[in-house]
Amino acid sequence: MKKISEALSIVLESSKSLGSETVDIDAALGRVLAEDIHANRDLPPFDVSAMDGFAVRSADLPGTLAIVEDIKAGDIPKIALEAGLCSRIMTGAALPKGADAVIRVEDARQLSADSVQIDISVKPRHDVRMRGESMKSGDTVLNKGTELTPGAIGILATVKAKNFRVFRRPNVAILSTGNELESIDDPVDPSKIPDSNSHALMAQVQALGIKPRMLGIALDDPEELERHLRKGLESDLLLVSGGTSVGLHDYVRPTIEKLGIDMKFWRVSMKPGHPLAFGVLERPEGFRALVFGLPGNPVSSMVCFEEFVAPAMRRMMGNNRPYRRTVTARLKHPIAMKPGRTEFVRVQLASDEEGYHAIPTGTQSSGVLLSMARADGLMVLPAECTGLPAGAKVTVQLLDGTEFQNKPGFQE
Amino acid sequence: MKKISEALSIVLESSKSLGSETVDIDAALGRVLAEDIHANRDLPPFDVSAMDGFAVRSADLPGTLAIVEDIKAGDIPKIALEAGLCSRIMTGAALPKGADAVIRVEDARQLSADSVQIDISVKPRHDVRMRGESMKSGDTVLNKGTELTPGAIGILATVKAKNFRVFRRPNVAILSTGNELESIDDPVDPSKIPDSNSHALMAQVQALGIKPRMLGIALDDPEELERHLRKGLESDLLLVSGGTSVGLHDYVRPTIEKLGIDMKFWRVSMKPGHPLAFGVLERPEGFRALVFGLPGNPVSSMVCFEEFVAPAMRRMMGNNRPYRRTVTARLKHPIAMKPGRTEFVRVQLASDEEGYHAIPTGTQSSGVLLSMARADGLMVLPAECTGLPAGAKVTVQLLDGTEFQNKPGFQE
Numbered sequence: 129m130k131k132i133s134e135a136l137s138i139v140l141e142s143s144k145s146l147g148s149e150t151v152d153i154d155a156a157l158g159r160v161l162a163e164d165i166h167a168n169r170d171l172p173p174f175d176v177s178a179m180d181g182f183a184v185r186s187a188d189l190p191g192t193l194a195i196v197e198d199i200k201a202g203d204i205p206k207i208a209l210e211a212g213l214c215s216r217i218m219t220g221a222a223l224p225k226g227a228d229a230v231i232r233v234e235d236a237r238q239l240s241a242d243s244v245q246i247d248i249s250v251k252p253r254h255d256v257r258m259r260g261e262s263m264k265s266g267d268t269v270l271n272k273g274t275e276l277t278p279g280a281i282g283i284l285a286t287v288k289a290k291n292f293r294v295f296r297r298p299n300v301a302i303l304s305t306g307n308e309l310e311s312i313d314d315p316v317d318p319s320k321i322p323d324s325n326s327h328a329l330m331a332q333v334q335a336l337g338i339k340p341r342m343l344g345i346a347l348d349d350p351e352e353l354e355r356h357l358r359k360g361l362e363s364d365l366l367l368v369s370g371g372t373s374v375g376l377h378d379y380v381r382p383t384i385e386k387l388g389i390d391m392k393f394w395r396v397s398m399k400p401g402h403p404l405a406f407g408v409l410e411r412p413e414g415f416r417a418l419v420f421g422l423p424g425n426p427v428s429s430m431v432c433f434e435e436f437v438a439p440a441m442r443r444m445m446g447n448n449r450p451y452r453r454t455v456t457a458r459l460k461h462p463i464a465m466k467p468g469r470t471e472f473v474r475v476q477l478a479s480d481e482e483g484y485h486a487i488p489t490g491t492q493s494s495g496v497l498l499s500m501a502r503a504d505g506l507m508v509l510p511a512e513c514t515g516l517p518a519g520a521k522v523t524v525q526l527l528d529g530t531e532f533q534n535k536p537g538f539q540e
Numbered sequence: 541m542k543k544i545s546e547a548l549s550i551v552l553e554s555s556k557s558l559g560s561e562t563v564d565i566d567a568a569l570g571r572v573l574a575e576d577i578h579a580n581r582d583l584p585p586f587d588v589s590a591m592d593g594f595a596v597r598s599a600d601l602p603g604t605l606a607i608v609e610d611i612k613a614g615d616i617p618k619i620a621l622e623a624g625l626c627s628r629i630m631t632g633a634a635l636p637k638g639a640d641a642v643i644r645v646e647d648a649r650q651l652s653a654d655s656v657q658i659d660i661s662v663k664p665r666h667d668v669r670m671r672g673e674s675m676k677s678g679d680t681v682l683n684k685g686t687e688l689t690p691g692a693i694g695i696l697a698t699v700k701a702k703n704f705r706v707f708r709r710p711n712v713a714i715l716s717t718g719n720e721l722e723s724i725d726d727p728v729d730p731s732k733i734p735d736s737n738s739h740a741l742m743a744q745v746q747a748l749g750i751k752p753r754m755l756g757i758a759l760d761d762p763e764e765l766e767r768h769l770r771k772g773l774e775s776d777l778l779l780v781s782g783g784t785s786v787g788l789h790d791y792v793r794p795t796i797e798k799l800g801i802d803m804k805f806w807r808v809s810m811k812p813g814h815p816l817a818f819g820v821l822e823r824p825e826g827f828r829a830l831v832f833g834l835p836g837n838p839v840s841s842m843v844c845f846e847e848f849v850a851p852a853m854r855r856m857m858g859n860n861r862p863y864r865r866t867v868t869a870r871l872k873h874p875i876a877m878k879p880g881r882t883e884f885v886r887v888q889l890a891s892d893e894e895g896y897h898a899i900p901t902g903t904q905s906s907g908v909l910l911s912m913a914r915a916d917g918l919m920v921l922p923a924e925c926t927g928l929p930a931g932a933k934v935t936v937q938l939l940d941g942t943e944f945q946n947k948p949g950f951q952e
Contacts, residue, residue: 132952153724157743158941173730200760202719204731220720220733220836262908269910277941278747279913282740282838286909290724307614308632312565312702318585319616321632328694331569335690348612424632426694442944453942454949455867456895470952483868496674497698498681501691508950523950529570529689530865531943532854537866538920538935540544540882 143443146296159294160446165270170260183217183227230255295446298364303343305370325369370424399469400428426497452525457484464515474503541807555855558708571706572858577682582672587635595629595639642667707858710776715755717782737781782836811881812840838909864937869896876927886915
């Protein structure tokens with residue numbers, strides 16, 4: 129029985145990035161750069177105005193200036209400014225030769241169509257964005273290992289990187305096991321249980337940007353199971369749910385070992401999720417497959433995915449941030465707890481001026497998936513915890529679908 | 541000039557959900573249910589064992605029992621238990637008639653192949669999951685308006701909802717304006733500026749699950765602009781960046797008005813993002829298009845998207861949580877600020893045992909997109925704020941790509 133931290137270390141040590149591939153900027157969101165990206169020119173490419181107003185020689189101020197040109201963004205200025213001259217200029221437009229500052233429209237008084245009175249003085253560079261201020265040609269603007277957020281996509285467009293190298297995403301296969309399971313395509317059989325794990329896992333994999341291969345349901349028969357596992361092992365990552373308990377009818381464990389998978393652990397000290405297994409198939413040709421044996425209980429399967437599979441997948445994709453975002457919350461009501469294993473309690477978050485409150489989502493039975501569907505996060509209670517009073521500080525991992533909230537939450 | 545809260549109210553009042561469509565469960569992640577979903581049977585469908593062990597009559601305990609059957613998950617039990625009998629049973633398997641409790645393997649001592657000694661007593665229902673405990677046939681298990689997270693997808697699979705109604709997503713068109721812009725497909729022109737806004741906005745729209753129509757760049761020419769705008773108004777939502785400033789060469793505003801768009805506001809009291817415009821095109825046939833005029837500065841454009849466009853899009857998709865998730869952080873270093881407008885400062889988050897620290901990502905110039913690419917969030921400083929000391933509590937909106945972090949962040 130492994131502690132969570134030991135099990136996580138083993139999983140992450142086995143989760144290597146998978147090499148790289150070229151993608152187009154249109155399909156790159158969420159991917160991780162496998163190369164450094166450099167600026168292809170200075171930006172701004174010349175000194176530009178930061179405001180709508182007048183390009184001036186700062187030494188001329190205060191004073192009355194003659195307007196000699198209108199310069200808008202995209203224009204190449206034609207007239208160099210000599211003493212007493214200025215140009216009307218737009219935000220982002222290039223400064224004319226001789227100009228070293230910009231005066232905003234609201235600080236100038238137009239006297240006629242071609243003259244303006246400016247009563248203030250400014251230093252050189254006032255309201256000017258200097259050439260190369262944002263980036264200099266050749267600068268590394270994004271490092272290998274950067275996750276491509278919308279801001280990073282903007283930078284790629286800025287340096288005109290239309291395509292570039294990113295880490296490959298793992299191929300993922302999903303298999304459910306158990307005679308009691310009924311597939312979503314089967315008619316309702318009153319003696320069976322619907323297979324929800326395949327689909328919940330599918331959605332968890334999709335949330336990481338990957339379309340998994342769905343292998344369906346393997347019956348509790350060693351040959352059928354072996355056939356399905358062999359198919360799954362063609363992927364980089366195989367998720368098998370159910371069948372890893374210690375019972376009599378457990379064919380998964382011996383079949384996994386027969387296939388040469390090096391099982392690193394079979395149990396983890398957590399609740400739910402206790403019967404979580406992990407192994408690695410190393411092949412002579414260098415290809416490696418990771419295998420997770422996930423519990424058959426729907427909530428346990430999802431929690432094990434969050435705590436172990438998602439971090440492994442993000443590492444395989446080259447990501448430096450494999451763990452779920454956590455926030456601190458306060459317990460709304462006291463809770464009792466049996467010590468022994470680290471517990472992941474499904475909670476909703478409510479907020480007031482003091483911050484977040486955590487409220488468990490009703491029954492925490494590992495069979496009750498509704499508690500997971502309603503949760504904003506998983507409250508993590510340490511193994512030695514015997515209970516907590518109302519108001520106690522707790523750590524909550526945010527789950528998918530929590531990037532947004534129902535109130536702005538800031539003061540204007 | 542509108543306050544942020546006023547502008548947001550106007551935007552959200554105009555952002556109505558767009559009707560519904562049917563999707564398959566494989567393509568439903570992140571969508572919002574447009575119908576209630578009901579349980580199609582009781583779950584569990586019968587009383588089942590919660591453990592591997594022995595199904596017993598609780599009245600027989602403690603005592604020695606004869607084992608009459610092996611029941612695994614998916615089996616239909618054949619032998620009803622009379623006094624003194626028990627069945628070996630697996631987790632998830634149906635209880636035989638007569639049984640009312642389950643004793644775990646570890647609490648039983650096997651005496652021979654067909655008898656077992658149990659020294660404890662339990663109450664009826666011990667380690668039994670009762671029929672209908674998770675859900676009862678006909679129960680509403682997911683309500684209209686639920687965002688389909690992986691847990692909700694699991695529930696849909698549980699009730700065998702292979703397809704169902706969700707709110708339609710808006711069609712989104714993106715247009716950049718300005719003579720100074722160079723498209724990603726154009727060769728480098730040293731007098732021009734690369735168009736990053738189209739691509740950053742594309743990625744922000746993609747992050748909400750939508751593939752936008754890219755309309756390219758419109759030059760500062762009223763006819764060309766009108767042609768592009770007409771094309772964009774075929775979508776539910778048109779994002780136009782650049783061109784909304786008050787300068788001489790601004791063709792966007794008059795052209796927008798000529799097209800019959802009812803402009804609700806032109807400016808918002810925020811920094812960056814001041815020149816943000818919003819309008820609605822109502823058509824006789826009932827079709828409505830929303831138009832945002834976003835600032836030309838790359839950071840301003842992205843911030844306005846986060847604060848106004850994303851909430852509008854999420855409302856159009858039927859979502860009840862339109863606003864970015866916020867966390868409380870403490871300032872790492874003191875900051876000075878000029879009061880007047882609500883300021884959105886790009887920050888990185890670091891954490892220690894006290895919680896999050898916010899650290900601005902360097903220059904906050906609205907031209908410097910690198911500050912956005914490096915940010916974990918936007919720290920929101922109220923308009924009247926004149927500066928804050930180190931350690932002050934601040935509100936930070938989390939940005940895309942922050943669902944994960946580099947440390948587990950919980951105590952085991």
